[in-house]
Structures are given as C-alpha cells and as structure tokens.
Amino acid sequence: MICRRTFLALSAAAAALLSVGSASDAAASGPDISHFKLQNGMEVVVIPDRRAPVVTHMVWYRVGSADEPPGKSGIAHFLEHLMFKGTEKNPAGRFSKVLAAMGGQENAFTSSDYTGYFQRVTPDRLKMVMEFEADRMTGLTLTDKEVLPERDVVLEEQNSRVANSPAAKLGEEVLAALYLNHPYGRPVIGWRHEIEKLSRQDALDFYKRWYTPNNAILVVAGDVTPEEVKAFAEETYGKIAPRAEIGPRQRPQEPEQRSVRTVTFADPRVTQPSLQRSYLVPSAATAKPGESEALEVLSQILGTGTNSRFHSRLVIGKPMATSIGAWYMGTALDHTRFGIYGTPRADVTLKELEEAMDAVIAEIAENGVTNDELERAKIKLVADVVYAQDSQATMARWYGVALTTGLTVDHLKTWPDRVQKVTSDQVRDAARTWLDKRRSVTGYLVKEHDKPQERRS
C-alpha cells in the first residue's frame, strides 16, 4: 500500500543546494528559505516553490537505526511501519485513506540517522495533514493484533531485500566488517534474528524516547508562505509538549583502523562475480573544512559517469570491467563511507580488476587530477544541484537530511561555493589520506568459494 523507501541514502551532492555562481550572496541566488523554531523546540523549514498548487510536507525525526539499543536492531524501521497503525483519534488506515481520497501521496523512510514521514497534497489540505501528523507524534496506539502481523511484513521485507539478494547480503557483511564499534555496522532493517523478537513494548519505548517535537523537524516546500506554515504549525505541532529531553546523540565511535579486510560471499545465483569496497571516511559533519567537498569531487572524478578515471581507463582504455564506479555518502552524523565497485569482464578475474582499480586510485593519490577534470566535476556537481531544484520533494529532502545529520541550512546554501574552491591538491590529499586500504573492507561476490579470486571465471 505504501511504498516505503527504507534505505534512503543521499550523496552529499544530492544533499547540497543552491546559489550557483554568485554564491557569495546565497540568500539572493536560491529560494528564500525560512528556518525557525516553535516554542516546544520543533524546528521548521519552509521552502517556497510557487510553480504549481502543491505542497510537500515532511516530518523528520533525529533518530535512526544507529540510535537503537543493543539487541533491538530494526526497531527504528519497525516503528516507522507501526506509525501507520493509528491513534485513538484516527484509527489505523484513516490518514492514508483520507490522503488517497484527495489524490495525495505519502511515504516514509528510515536510515541510520533519521526517520521521516512525507505527504504531498494541495495547499488547502496542508493544515489537515499537519493535524494528522501531529496526532501520531504522541497518540500512537499499538496492540499485538497490529504489531505482530506488521512484524511479519518487515520480516518479509528483510527477506526480499536482503536475505534473497546476494549483493545486498554481501553489502550487509561488508558494513558489519567495516565498523568495528560504531552502530552504523548493523543493517538499518535490523538483523533478522533480532527483528523476530521485536515487541509492541520495544516500539513504544523507542517512540516515547525519540518521537517528541523537540527532536523533530518540519519541512514544508511548495506554494505556501512561511507565515501560513508558521500559523498552521503553531496550531498543530505547537500544542505538543516535549516529552523527553533529547541529549546529544552519542554513538560509540570507531577505533583507529589499521587493517585491510575482505569479505567473500558465495551464492550459486551469482552469474558474474563482482567486488565492492567501502572505506571509512569523514562525513560532511565530521570532516575538516574542505575535506568532505574534496571527497565529493574525488568520487566524481574517480568513478561517476563515462568521463571518470575508472570508466575511461578500465572500460574504454583497457577493457576490463563491464560496470564500475565510485560513490561518497557525505551525509552522516558520524564517520561515513566512500565506496568503489566493479564487475569484471568474463575474461578478467576479480583480482586483476581490483589491482587495476587500485592502480587508478594510486595514480590520483600520487599526482592529483587535471584542471579539466576538476572543472568538469565541479560543473557536474553544481548542475546536479540546480537541476534537482526542479523537484519539490528532493529539495525538501535535502533540508531534512542535512538537519538530521549534523548540518545546517547555511551548510546547504554555501555548498556549491565550497565545492568551487576544491583544488587538485585537496583531491589528491583526499585520495592519499582516506582511500587507504587499511581503512577499508573489500567484498567479493562469487558463485562458489573455491578460491574465486585466484582463478579465471
């Protein structure tokens, strides 16, 4: 019924925004964002977008799977499902039915750092949506009759998304091996054996601990004024008293990483072996100034698109890969991941492709990148931001992600400016410092375990 996007992960490019070119006057060059707080501590962001009579309404909670108590993995995501099970005032299904009847859309998502609820309606329905959403911020009622079948739904989701997908299963194990101590190492959807034991009480405990206005951010984008949003918000969310003091979100941090790790997962369904590697790197929130932007540019030059080093060297130049790329997940409250991946051609081993990829990285770490590459990457990153402004929901999401992962509205506004300032030396240093295999786990997906890295497939 509801198409949930559980594993919403934005690249920092996608999480950034606005103010191209004359970025020094950020407010003038992008939409005029309003950002304020209600008296109960709930944050509000309003993004004007008057092109069509539609508004995007989102409530974000600063809580995700990395905030779960040990042994209760999956509870953040499970609660997201249970938030559709109704309140005393609005029994299960009514909110969704009302939305559907008026042609509205809805969605919800959970990540390591945040949980969000989303609706898209015409402006005249905005206040009504707020009333519904405010009602379930405190009024959730749960019975085992609803909780237990929904747990089966989640288990089935785990089954189809992870357990039955060799690549997802490998990804899960790479993540678990990458984080030696931090809860980012556990899957957002949870470990299956722990999901199986999650209870109504676990969900309510988590709800009461984290779902409180002083831990929430309202993001409204669309054909509406900040004054209207403020008035509606005061009349709905503003009436909710904070029910818990939310301290800093302190998760166990990683020790210094010093070893090269591999994970090999075999599954008979694998037709073509592939590899994926994650490096532990700073996020936009944990990086020194300029470092996260340099990693963003590096991921672009190294492995995004057909102009990238990976593609030009290992698909076109010396054809070794059928698929290859790099990514950087810049938005995270704590240290995050930079990833590379590749699928070798049938006449190339995983080991050969991996060595070739390592050589491409080593070249950047040694000599940096060219001015052409640098300019092309910046134009692409900034253009992505400009084009993405065409989507009201994407813009709303950027603000939600930023504010739940330790960033500010200003961080988003000035991001293109900061990307423009990245130098070739900074990209080289990012590769040298952070793409160090001793901070990484390489995952191999193979058909069978018989020393697959060594043999021709």
Place this chain on the structure above:
Amino acid sequence: MICRRTFLALSAAAAALLSVGSASDAAASGPDISHFKLQNGMEVVVIPDRRAPVVTHMVWYRVGSADEPPGKSGIAHFLEHLMFKGTEKNPAGRFSKVLAAMGGQENAFTSSDYTGYFQRVTPDRLKMVMEFEADRMTGLTLTDKEVLPERDVVLEEQNSRVANSPAAKLGEEVLAALYLNHPYGRPVIGWRHEIEKLSRQDALDFYKRWYTPNNAILVVAGDVTPEEVKAFAEETYGKIAPRAEIGPRQRPQEPEQRSVRTVTFADPRVTQPSLQRSYLVPSAATAKPGESEALEVLSQILGTGTNSRFHSRLVIGKPMATSIGAWYMGTALDHTRFGIYGTPRADVTLKELEEAMDAVIAEIAENGVTNDELERAKIKLVADVVYAQDSQATMARWYGVALTTGLTVDHLKTWPDRVQKVTSDQVRDAARTWLDKRRSVTGYLVKEHDKPQERRS
C-alpha cells in the same frame, strides 16, 4: 604491584574437572565439592584440599566486558583496577599491605564474561580476607585523584599489551571482524579512545549495577571445612543486602554467518609472517549435548602437541610450518571461538601454508579421525584435568569460570565422562559443521601490505 591477569581464558579442558574412570559416581571420585547459597543470593563453592595449610579465596562477579554499555568499553577491566583504591573503612592500599605483610598473594582478572578477585593465605587469615573483600563489595570510594592516574595505568597497559604488539593488534581486529553483532567483538581491555574517556562516574555506575552479592560467587579451596566457610561467609558477605536485581545477561546475538572474511595487518616489526583464524562455534553453554566435547577433542587431535594432525603433517611430514596449532575456548556464556594458527617456514608463503592447513581440516571433515587418535586425545584431556587438580588455585578457578559462563558444578564433574563418550563421527561432524570458513575470519600478520599473501617472503 599487583600482577593482574586480565585476559584469563581457559580452554574447556582447563575448565573441566575430576572423576576419572569411575566417573559415574562423580562425587566419590573427585573432591567432595560443597555448593550452596547464602540468604542474600551469593553462591558459595568449597573445594576441600588438605595437603597444606593454605587456602585460596576467590570472589567472582558474573560481569565482564561483554556486559558493558555501548561506548564504555574497558569499564569492567578499569573497575577491576579501581577495586584496589580503598573504601571508607580500608583506605587505598591497606588490604594489599596487610596481605603482603602476612606473606599472602593476591590477583585479579577480567574477561568477557567475568571479573574475579583472588587471595591465597593461611587458613587462620581466611575470615579476615573475607572481611576485606566483603567491605569492597559495597564500600568502594573513588575520587578523581585516584581514578585519573589509574586510567593512565590502564592506557599504558593497553599500550604495552595491544598497541605495541602487532600480533595482539591483529587478534583484536580478527575478533572485531568475527563478531558482527555480539559484544565479544570488542577487546576486554577496551578500545583505546573509549578508555581515554572513562570516568569515576562510569566506574561507580558499573560497580553499583553489577557488584552485588546476588551476582557474586565465593570460591574457597584449601584446608578448611564447608562449615567453617559457611559460618565465615554468613558473618561477612551474608550481611550485605542485594542492591540490584540481576536479570538474565542478554547480549545481542550473532546473525547467521555466511561469508569468508580476512584481516591483514602489516607492521615493519614483523620478521616472519603468520596467520591466525577464528571460527564462530558453540560454547559449552550454548552447544547441543556432546558438541562442545567433540570440539574439545577436535582441537586436541587437529592441533595440540606433536602427535596432532597439524604437527605430524605440516611440521614433520611435509615441513611447511615452524609453529602451528589449534585451540577451543569452550567456556563462554554465548557462542565462542575455535582457533587455528601457523607460521610458515621462510620458503613457504602464508597462502601455501593456509591451503595445506585447510586440506588437513578437510581430511578430518571428510573421514573423521582414527581410534588411536581419539583414545590419545581423551587420555590427554582427562589427564590434564587430573594433573591440574594438583593446583589449588586452578581448581578454584575452574569452578569460578564454570559458574560465571552458564555451567554448573555438575557440568564440571561429569565432563571427563562426557569426553570419554565422544565418537569419531562426532569429531568429523564438528569439523564439518563448525570449521566452515563462512563462519570464520582469517588474520594475516605481515611485514608490509604489498600483496603479501601472493609472494614468497
């Protein structure tokens, strides 16, 4: 001053006991163990040993590093250190001074599952020792003046034991990679960056939560009657009211493990590369009947002593290793580890040795073991138990370990009997089921990272 044995780990052989041969009448064949509870819930085990006028006194707490709150790794061990910092009644150092003056010995140790305090004195001093130990079960006073310098002591201990030892560092990373979810994956001594932040309050919180008589076991071995011990215990420990309800020790459990993992650690100080592998396997507490005993026998036949398969095949038969072996840590509250390790000769690569070791394991998994091997292993395991009874402290320790890792006095008594019943098929099945690389992490210790597994050293 005090020689602490932090990483006390006993093999199940060492954790087992008694009653050789006519084991069906266990009570008759070993020392007459008394096991009872005080009214406040404190357990007491008395092991008569009248050969010399000496008693071993131990207090064990059912708490270890696996019970630490996330982000506070090392607090169990740190508290062990701080337990020597005195009480209102007995200021810092008095207990140790009094012991030293009378020629007594003392020690303390922390593991994943337990923390223990040990003294050895003449029988006439037993009650006095109990008074001291009972006093610090509730009366610990801590000031930053004592806590902060002791934290530096622990950091220095971490430095010398782990940070400066490439093999220990690799062991730490293998452990972290083996446990995807369970807190056994973190080092007993703690992650350095977390030790650095441990506070007086952290220690007191942990102390108050876990150091309570209903979570403690008194083990006394030596020239003393159960009646004497009981009377002394009632007058000392018996007067302490339980201060916390100790529920079951529930730690996050492991998901199904399905991937082959490696960890490579390079250090310029490494002169000869080596490998170590840990498999996730059942402990005596989590195994099905007979399984833990079969793993014990398997570790014996596979890799203990010069008659073992590893030694006879890979040191004598085809000389590839300079050092090689296997072990099984049977005593653990949750799933534990079976380990193998080896150092290749200078003309052999790690990869060659690893493949040869895998072939030796595969042979047992395929064909089982011979009757000769089986008999020899059993004789050795049971003889170890008999010989170990010569040490009063070892016997006391077995009971402490057993009772803090989910076993019973009866389990120890009947262990030799159960080992005697292990069949060749059970050993083969143990190898087949549990020595599965998909449940393992292999660690490589090398001089440098330049594809060390591939090249001749």
